[in-house]
Amino acid sequence: xxxxxxxxxxxxxxxxxxxxxxxxxxxxxxxxxxxxxxxxxxxxxxxxxxxxxxxxxxxxxxxxxxxxxxxxxxxxxxxxxxxxxxxxxxxxxxxxxxxxxxxxxxxxxxx
Numbered sequence: 001x002x003x004x005x006x007x008x009x010x011x012x013x014x015x016x017x018x019x020x021x022x023x024x025x026x027x028x029x030x031x032x033x034x035x036x037x038x039x040x041x042x043x044x045x046x047x048x049x050x051x052x053x054x055x056x057x058x059x060x061x062x063x064x065x066x067x068x069x070x071x072x073x074x075x076x077x078x079x080x081x082x083x084x085x086x087x088x089x090x091x092x093x094x095x096x097x098x099x100x101x102x103x104x105x106x107x108x109x110x111x
Contacts, residue, residue, distance in 0.1 A: 003031050008107045012039040013078075015046035020057030029060040033067065041073045044106040048079035058087060065096045074098045076106045 001024035002017040012035050016028050035043050045061070053061075065075040076098045080088075088094040100106035 001027055003028060005035065008103070010039070011042045011044060011107045011110055013044045013046050013103055013107070015049060017049045018051075020050050020053035020060065022054070022056050025053070025056035025060040029063060032064045036064070036067060041068055041071050042110050044076045044078055044103060046078045046103060047081070047084060050084060051081070052083050053087060058091060058093065062093060062096060076100060076109060078103050078106045
């Protein structure tokens with residue numbers, strides 16, 4: 001899985017490219033842990049290129065949500081498709097994440 005990272009001022013946007021499954025979920029978890037440390041929790045995950053996720057992908061996002069919650073923050077997700085939202089709804093995890101329609105809105109939410 002390729003993961004693109006870009007800075008928007010003090011906020012880092014992490015964009016995984018491809019399905020969030022298996023070992024790719026671990027790769028994303030490691031990348032997010034590193035990014036959270038470097039950016040003091042100012043992280044947005046752009047899900048526009050994630051077609052679907054499995055339990056490992058959900059667990060990676062959930063774990064990062066826990067890491068951020070410990071510092072009083074919420075994991076911000078952008079452009080999550082209907083399939084991924086359905087997984088959140090079915091697993092009753094939607095409230096763990098703050099979802100935005102576009103990167104700019106998510107980045108502005110830190111102000």
